[in-house]
Amino acid sequence: MTAELVRGQNHPLTETRLEITVSTGDPVLAGILLADARGHVAGPDGVVHPGAPRRPGLEVPGRAAASHRLTVDLGALDETVHRVTVALALAAGAAGPDRFGATAAPFTAVHGPGAAELVSFTLTGLGPETAVAALEFYRRQGAWRVRAVGQGYTGGLAGLLRDQGLAEGAGALAAAAHEAAAPVPRHATASRTAGDGTPAAVAPPPRPGEPAPATAPPPAAPPMAAVPPAAPSGQASEPSAPPQPLPAGGGRVDYRHPGRAGGPTAAGPPSPQQASQQAPQRSPQQDPPAGPPRPVAGDAEGWTPEERLYNQVRGMFEDLARAVAAYRSAVSFADARRERELGQALADPRSRTGGTAGRARAEAEARHAALVTRARAVLDRDLAQLTAESEVVEPALPPAFARWDNPVWHGYRVPMENPMALRLGDLHLPERPELRIPLLVRLPLETGLWIDGGRTGTTADLAAGPGGTRRAAAEAAVALAARLLAVHQPGDYTLHVLDPAGSAAASLAPLLESGALPGPPAAGAAGVTAVLSELTRRVDLLHMAVRGGAPDALPPDLAAGEHLLLVNDFPHGFDDRAVTRLRYLADEGPAVGVHLLMVADREDARAYGPLLDPLWRSLLRITPVPDDHLADPWVGHAWTYEPALVPAGSRVLVQVLRQVAEARRAWGR
Structure with missing residues (x-):
């Protein structure tokens, strides 16, 4: 049964020898891009196009046309290839439209052995784009999957290549592909040279509704089913509409793509003799495993x-x-x-x-x-x-990535090297709330963090009661600060705490009880001024040393490593000068290792007017209770965020912080 994909959907593949058919209303050139695990095309050798139509395991047509066959043998590709993208571009200089939105929606299908159609995808919703990444084959847990992409580019084939990581030579490569793919006139009978040097007739395209004539397949391609007739030129397809209206009498609607009106015809599947002659023999060990692959932890790319x-x-x-x-x-x-x-x-x-x-x-x-x-x-x-x-x-997961209830924290040992990322919490979507994905951010932090202590209006917020959200915000900040201290080497992370009104004494108790925070938090306006002055001086001197090319010429009292400033109950205790210094630290501090973690209610800061708006915009807002405030512009989702809190009644936080404090004292001796 064929799986009809929509944009973004993926489907597992049980075959690696594939043929991709493309049907459009006007001439397009087709190509294949080979990318590594990061999605980057290494160079021109990673692009199969009409000017260079063959690579081991790959073949694309040498001309622009309204119908195409591409062959892909995923099993023959090098192990460094992790993504295979099928790209289409309107033929340059053709008499057809100058954008995909003015032609019939391209239809793509992936066939397996015996011409069996595995998946299909109609690229609807295109407008001014002149090139499009149609399909993507990618490795996942040792197996191949196919994804319907449908990403269009107004910059043409060159823009598509640049987006795939081909930074240099994209324009020249696109020009060479267009030059080699100059289309043969569609409505004239002519002759051209086939791959073996013999002339091959070019027949006029069939009229809509007529079966496609049987034609010989390309020399190196297996004889799959003939490509159905394409939709007539200029006939556009609605982005999200079936091609035919509902009959007034309530009859059945034909929802097939116009280019598939005839279905597989004429050529038919290959005979057993043909298949044995053209397909290489595969040993049983090469056959893909039945069913979905068994998950394995750490099967992605990486050095460590x-x-x-x-x-x-x-x-x-x-x-x-x-x-x-x-x-x-x-x-x-x-x-x-x-x-x-x-x-x-x-x-x-x-x-x-x-x-x-x-x-x-x-x-x-x-x-x-x-x-x-x-x-x-x-x-x-x-x-x-x-x-x-x-x-x-x-x-x-290692401690930096793990929840506080993970057993890895009970066997915690002071790390010998700093981590590459940190878990801030979990993300999930309403379609499967119990499936939580860790929210990991790279270290060192590029922006400060703001834990919103205001009322969010969520069910969890209302259940916390008056003042409960603010207490939960302080506890979330302590848990996050403790995690940062625990996953870094001794002496590489220093914590400063501002609690002007002393309202977070209970939440800060684990830091003081364990000795991870050497002294009580700074309180009052004088304490705020002293801490901010010290950190501002540090940022100024580090920036001057970096700009002057003398990072070693620093005062001996300037402590090394990263610094984290935890500010509770902002803006209480802050005057205008202190606010200005805090904004300076938020903007300039991350570049030299001074990071900001604030617990604040934005409503409390409205007295400052728009002065603090740049500060809020420069920080990543997270909440102490589950809340769906994290917007994802990539696919338009609103992710529900849950903070990484210590389980109620657990002593794991104090136990870990005691080891951190002991290691820091040993390091300072």
Whole structure:
């Protein structure tokens, strides 16, 4: 059964020898890009295009046309190749449209052995783009998957290549591809030279509705099913609409792409003799395993176990974002299609009487339910695999990445090297709230953090009661500061605390009880001024040393390593000069290792007017209670954030901080 993908959706592959068919309304050139684990194309050798149409395991057409076949043998690719992107670009100089929005929506399909169609994807919603990344094959846990991308580029093929990491030579490579792919006139019979030097006839395209003529496949390509006729030039497809309206009589609608009107015809699947002659023999060990691959912790790319786990968590986040985005897109499409079908059925006065309208409504609802059910089944499959992966990855995380209830904290030892990232909390989406992805940020922190102690209006916030959110914010700040101290080497992280009114005494008790904070927090206006003056001086001197090229010419009293300033109950105890210094530290401090962690309610700072707006915008806002405030512009999700708090009644925080304090005293001797 063919899986019809929507933008962002992925599908597992059980075959590695594939053929991709492309059907468009106007001539396009097709190419393949090979990228590493970071998604970067190494150079011109990583681009298969009409000017260089063959690489080991890959072949693309040498001309621009409305129908294409591309062959891909994923098993023959080098192990350094992790992403294979199928790219399309409108033919330069062709008489057709100058943008994809003015032609029929391109249709792509992936076929396996025997011409079996595995997945299909119609690239709807394109507008001024002249190039598009259509499909992407990528490695995931030792197996290959295919993703419907549909990312368009107004900068043409050159812009697409630059976005794929080809920083130099993208324009020249795009020009060479267009020059080699100069299309043969579509409405004339001509001859051209085939790969073996013999002339090959170029037949005029079939009319819409007529079967496609049987043609010989390219020399190196297996004889798959003939490509169906393309939609006529200039016929645009709606971004989210089926190509045919609902008949007034309630008849069945043909939702196939116009380019698939004839279906697989003429050429048919290859015979066993042909397949044995053209396909290389594979040993049983090369066959992909049945079913989804078993999750393994740390199977991503990276030089160290920590980096591999970090990249794996990022991959889980991206997979969850894409899977949910594809599901929501499918549901949105189903809703829009149902409304359109009902509107079209009721627009005809003759269908408003009798049972016609009822039948049309029932059929529209049935098609809607079928599409939503199918989309939910795909989502549940992907979420089940991610859940299984999370159950394997979570116990294997190092302390910097782990929750406080992870056993790794009970066996904590002072680290010998600093971490590459830090866990701030968890993220999840409403489609599967129990599936939580760690929110990891790279270290050193590029921006300060602001823990919002104000009322958020969420259920958890209301349950905390008056003042409960502010207490929870101080506890979240202490847990985060303790984590930063614990995952760094002794002496590499220094904590400063400002609590002008002394309102966080209970929350700060673990830091004082363990000795991780050598003295009581600075209080009152005088304490605020003293700490801010010291850190401002440090930032000034470090910036001067860096600009002057003399980082070693620093005063002996300037402590080395990173510094974290925890400010509780801002702006209490801050005058205008102190506010100015705090803004300076927020802007200039991270570049020289001085970081800001604030606990504040923005409503309390409204007396300063717009003066503090730049400060709020420069900080990453997190909350002490679950809240869906983290917006993701990539796919449009609102992620629910949950802070990384210490379990109630647990002494693990004090135990860890005591080891930190002891190691710091030993280091200072």
